[in-house]
Amino acid sequence: MSDRKPIRKVLVANRGEIAVRVMRTCREMGIKTVAVYSDADRGSLHVRFADEAVHIGPPPSRESYLVMDKILGAARATGADAIHPGYGFLSEKAEFARALDTAGITFIGPRAESMDAMGVKTTARKNMADAGVPTVPGSPAPISDENEARAYSDSIGYPVMIKAAAGGGGKGMKKCERSEDFLSMWQSAKREAGSAFGDDRMYIEKFLEKPRHVEIQVFADEYGNTIFLGERECSVQRRQQKVIEESPSCILDDKMRNAMGEVAVRAAKAVRYRGAGTVEFLVDAHRNFYFLEMNTRLQVEHPVTEMCTGLDLVRMQIEVAQGEKLAIAQEQVVRRGHAIEARVYAEDPARNFMPSPGRISYLRVPAGPGIRDDSGVYTGWVVPQFYDPMISKLLAWAPTREYAIERLKRALGEYTVHGITVNLQYLRAVLDHPAFRSGEYDTGFCGKFEKELLVKPDPRYEHVALIAAAVAAYRRDHDAAEASAARAGQTAAPRSNWQRLGRARSLRGSIR
Amino acid sequence: MTTYVALLDGGRREETIDVTPEGPGVYRVEMGGEVHQVDAFRHDYGTVSLLVDTASYSVQLDAGDSEVKAYIRGSAYPLEILDERRLRMRRAAGKFTVEGKQTLTAPMPGKVVKVLVKVGDEVKEGQGLVVIEAMKMENEMKSPKDGKIVELAVVEGQAVEGGAKLAAVE
Numbered sequence: 001m002s003d004r005k006p007i008r009k010v011l012v013a014n015r016g017e018i019a020v021r022v023m024r025t026c027r028e029m030g031i032k033t034v035a036v037y038s039d040a041d042r043g044s045l046h047v048r049f050a051d052e053a054v055h056i057g058p059p060p061s062r063e064s065y066l067v068m069d070k071i072l073g074a075a076r077a078t079g080a081d082a083i084h085p086g087y088g089f090l091s092e093k094a095e096f097a098r099a100l101d102t103a104g105i106t107f108i109g110p111r112a113e114s115m116d117a118m119g120v121k122t123t124a125r126k127n128m129a130d131a132g133v134p135t136v137p138g139s140p141a142p143i144s145d146e147n148e149a150r151a152y153s154d155s156i157g158y159p160v161m162i163k164a165a166a167g168g169g170g171k172g173m174k175k176c177e178r179s180e181d182f183l184s185m186w187q188s189a190k191r192e193a194g195s196a197f198g199d200d201r202m203y204i205e206k207f208l209e210k211p212r213h214v215e216i217q218v219f220a221d222e223y224g225n226t227i228f229l230g231e232r233e234c235s236v237q238r239r240q241q242k243v244i245e246e247s248p249s250c251i252l253d254d255k256m257r258n259a260m261g262e263v264a265v266r267a268a269k270a271v272r273y274r275g276a277g278t279v280e281f282l283v284d285a286h287r288n289f290y291f292l293e294m295n296t297r298l299q300v301e302h303p304v305t306e307m308c309t310g311l312d313l314v315r316m317q318i319e320v321a322q323g324e325k326l327a328i329a330q331e332q333v334v335r336r337g338h339a340i341e342a343r344v345y346a347e348d349p350a351r352n353f354m355p356s357p358g359r360i361s362y363l364r365v366p367a368g369p370g371i372r373d374d375s376g377v378y379t380g381w382v383v384p385q386f387y388d389p390m391i392s393k394l395l396a397w398a399p400t401r402e403y404a405i406e407r408l409k410r411a412l413g414e415y416t417v418h419g420i421t422v423n424l425q426y427l428r429a430v431l432d433h434p435a436f437r438s439g440e441y442d443t444g445f446c447g448k449f450e451k452e453l454l455v456k457p458d459p460r461y462e463h464v465a466l467i468a469a470a471v472a473a474y475r476r477d478h479d480a481a482e483a484s485a486a487r488a489g490q491t492a493a494p495r496s497n498w499q500r501l502g503r504a505r506s507l508r509g510s511i512r
Numbered sequence: 513m514t515t516y517v518a519l520l521d522g523g524r525r526e527e528t529i530d531v532t533p534e535g536p537g538v539y540r541v542e543m544g545g546e547v548h549q550v551d552a553f554r555h556d557y558g559t560v561s562l563l564v565d566t567a568s569y570s571v572q573l574d575a576g577d578s579e580v581k582a583y584i585r586g587s588a589y590p591l592e593i594l595d596e597r598r599l600r601m602r603r604a605a606g607k608f609t610v611e612g613k614q615t616l617t618a619p620m621p622g623k624v625v626k627v628l629v630k631v632g633d634e635v636k637e638g639q640g641l642v643v644i645e646a647m648k649m650e651n652e653m654k655s656p657k658d659g660k661i662v663e664l665a666v667v668e669g670q671a672v673e674g675g676a677k678l679a680a681v682e
Binding site: 171346355356387416418428457464466473475 | 514516518520527529531533539541543544548550552556557558559560562564567569571572573574575580582583584585586587588589591593595619620621622625626643645646647648649650651674
């Protein structure tokens with residue numbers, strides 16, 4: 001039983017592509033939407049997309065998207081009855097869910113207690129170990145002193161992962177190879193964590209050799225019905241940021257998938273989970289799997305699961321938040337074909353992946369069979385320097401992995417972004433790499449093949465590039481020369497196009 | 513006929529291209545001793561359907577003033593295209609060199625989160641001097657050469673524009 005009311009208006013406490021993604025489903029469901037935006041985002045796509053929009057402050061997220069009072073104020077001012085947090089920002093803050101409860105606004109996400117249990121990663125690991133779920137060795141609690149953290153790392157042996165206790169999405173996370181590098185990496189990770197989550201508590205985890213990152217999508221309703229919707233393989237990562245995700249994973253067979261799914265469901269039930277969640281595992285070279293963390297929100301890569309299952313996870317989130325029962329049972333979950341997602345980042349692989357904020361002077365997105373582009377940008381939009389560099393997620397679905405790879409490659413070839421530098425070439429190189437093609441890759445993939453993935457342009461078409469550039473330059477110079485000649489001769493020329501047209505007509509008339 | 517010079521690999525290679533118009537959108541292009549019949553049909557912004565003799569290419573041109581990025585069949589070709597006047601001006605300006613004082617500039621707008629050196633410090637090429645945060649990631653700006661820090665133009669916490677001077681090494 002539930003006393004929850006139907007949701008009529010959703011405030012999306014996020015920006016960019018995910019805000020647009022959530023609003024799309026709301027529109028399909030006949031639910032009104034409210035956007036929030038900082039000074040840097042007045043022109044952002046999600047603002048234009050929403051039914052209402054509320055300004056919430058200056059560009060830095062600490063002064064806008066991370067300020068609970070401002071989000072709450074915007075919800076009250078617009079009469080929103082629910083808030084969808086997207087991913088990042090406030091999505092995993094239990095405090096925020098509590099504040100909404102108090103205010104009588106529905107949080108489209110899990111219970112605050114579940115977030116507490118999973119939110120601080122060290123507590124989550126302990127809870128899971130207690131529930132009999134295997135975990136990666138690491139510090140049992142956050143460590144405050146940097147020297148103590150180094151001593152701990154020295155004792156368990158390098159490499160280690162330095163991680164933000166409140167972390168997620170690769171922010172505030174570093175892999176440290178040597179004791180000498182420890183302090184500077186620790187400090188840098190701590191600063192990143194502080195600015196991304198407003199919480200800079202850090203902990204240490206042992207780095208497993210050749211690990212694969214495989215995660216299970218779970219879904220639960222208010223009444224404890226909990227299902228899993230298959231896995232996503234996310235081992236193609238750079239600087240702990242996922243680059244390519246796919247489902248199914250090449251290393252899972254049905255037996256292992258079901259075993260991991262059952263563990264994930266057990267983990268979710270152990271914290272009375274509700275809504276969409278992801279249980280992340282590391283899988284070692286011997287196909288043992290370890291609990292890494294649970295993300296108590298919608299993931300960036302959720303469309304991979306949507307394409308394989310045909311479900312709309314945002315719609316399911318809203319239904320569960322309204323107190324509805326899950327519409328499907330575990331045995332009704334169907335997974336078909338293969339889906340791959342490529343994250344399009346505003347960054348320059350040739351310059352050590354330097355961020356490339358700036359104005360998009362032209363954008364054309366791919367289309368055609370089996371393609372989905374979840375984007376938050378448009379021609380003319382200035383990608384701000386303050387937020388994540390991801391501008392879009394491009395997905396391909398096909399009956400087999402081989403088809404899906406070819407399809408995604410084809411679509412990446414159609415993707416056109418001018419004015420800023422994006423990683424499209426890099427993504428194609430990943431899809432083409434023999435290790436990726438074979439399915440035999442781990443989280444070390446991007447590092448190990450760093451040089452091979454930086455493709456040189458094909459020498460066969462260089463002459464075409466030169467011809468095209470020269471002809472374009474000729475045309476530009478010629479047009480410029482013509483325009484200035486026209487201006488110089490203006491007095492002699494007819495005053496207006498109307499006069500010219502009239503003259504042409506009378507001439508033609510006389511011929512007839 | 514107009515002659516253009518294309519600079520490739522950041523100026524390390526040059527190609528000379530002669531363009532002669534032969535009709536609307538049709539050109540005779542001579543390059544490297546070969547002559548091509550070229551038909552350039554402009555589609556929407558920056559997109560050109562290019563017929564080189566009989567081969568058909570869809571070319572994307574992301575063009576600045578002289579810097580151009582051409583995208584063809586999955587490859588990107590960054591180059592600079594100059595006419596004779598611009599080439600003379602470029603030559604007069606002198607070649608890029610690592611001798612003498614080198615200025616480190618911010619490659620993108622962001623915030624200085626850490627200054628790792630002081631004026632007077634001896635630094636090695638590739639050593640991190642300043643850390644800039646942009647798009648929630650920290651990026652270490654490295655010294656362009658071995659030398660001594662002669663100037664620091666920023667302090668921690670400062671916001672910088674793309675192209676802003678960060679430090680000078682001599």
